[in-house]
Amino acid sequence: MTVRLGVDIGGTGIKGAPVDLELGDLAADRYRIPTPRKSKPHEVGKIVEQIVQHFPDVDGPIGVTFPGVVIGGVVHTSANMDRGWIGFDADKFFGDLLGRPVTMMNDADAAGVAEMRFGAGKDRKGVVIMITLSTGIGCALFNNGVLVPNTELGHIEIDGKDAELLASGSARDNERLPWKEYAKRVQKYFRRLDALLWPDLVILGGGISKEAEKFLADVKVRVPVVTAELLNNAGIVGAATLAAGR
Numbered sequence: 001m002t003v004r005l006g007v008d009i010g011g012t013g014i015k016g017a018p019v020d021l022e023l024g025d026l027a028a029d030r031y032r033i034p035t036p037r038k039s040k041p042h043e044v045g046k047i048v049e050q051i052v053q054h055f056p057d058v059d060g061p062i063g064v065t066f067p068g069v070v071i072g073g074v075v076h077t078s079a080n081m082d083r084g085w086i087g088f089d090a091d092k093f094f095g096d097l098l099g100r101p102v103t104m105m106n107d108a109d110a111a112g113v114a115e116m117r118f119g120a121g122k123d124r125k126g127v128v129i130m131i132t133l134s135t136g137i138g139c140a141l142f143n144n145g146v147l148v149p150n151t152e153l154g155h156i157e158i159d160g161k162d163a164e165l166l167a168s169g170s171a172r173d174n175e176r177l178p179w180k181e182y183a184k185r186v187q188k189y190f191r192r193l194d195a196l197l198w199p200d201l202v203i204l205g206g207g208i209s210k211e212a213e214k215f216l217a218d219v220k221v222r223v224p225v226v227t228a229e230l231l232n233n234a235g236i237v238g239a240a241t242l243a244a245g246r
């Protein structure tokens with residue numbers, strides 16, 4: 001059994017756990033610390049360090065997710081975290097801080113990889129899109145199981161607005177939308193995505209997917225939509241998997 005650490009940096013919480021890479025499952029309970037109000041790299045770094053120290057028996061490279069575009073370890077966008085992340089070499093910073101190789105990647109890409117390997121997308125061929133509806137809208141695009149990294153289809157424009165402001169989980173919370181209204185928003189968003197990409201399958205993930213039975217039946221769209229299976233742990237599992245080069 002190979003076990004590696006995955007850490008998931010989100011707008012509200014930073015969570016980490018050892019992952020059994022063969023099973024694609026957590027090898028121990030995850031450890032969560034709320035995201036600091038000031039989510040600058042150094043503040044977040046202190047928390048990631050605490051999480052890593054919580055699991056002293058797990059060695060090797062560490063995978064860390066971030067809610068933005070990450071190319072070659074450098075963060076390029078930061079819609080819901082401090083803007084100080086933009087242009088920041090996260091792989092180098094975390095690698096120096098933790099004294100081990102660290103790979104940072106987009107959060108939705110990590111969650112998508114976990115779902116494709118171990119969850120709702122297992123053995124699925126063709127074009128599959130994982131959409132996470134939480135603080136923002138995350139997206140991971142696959143063709144025959146191969147990831148096209150850093151797609152940002154959560155920010156397509158709908159009625160002149162960023163889709164994320166219309167259909168994310170936080171849009172629902174902020175506007176106190178009833179489920180029927182929220183379903184209409186998600187339907188509009190999914191229909192637009194479908195018209196642009198014509199995928200074979202959409203996997204719905206993110207915090208709100210736990211409540212899919214409250215609204216998904218009212219989302220009428222051509223493409224089949226299934227809910228994610230790894231739920232809260234997808235980011236952690238995907239991060240550990242990708243950092244281990246699997």
Ligand code: BGC
Pocket residue numbers: 066067068069077079080106107108109132135136137138139152154164
């Ligand atoms: C970011 C994405 C991220 C998503 C979910 C969006 O605002 O632009 O990169 O995957 O939020 O966290």
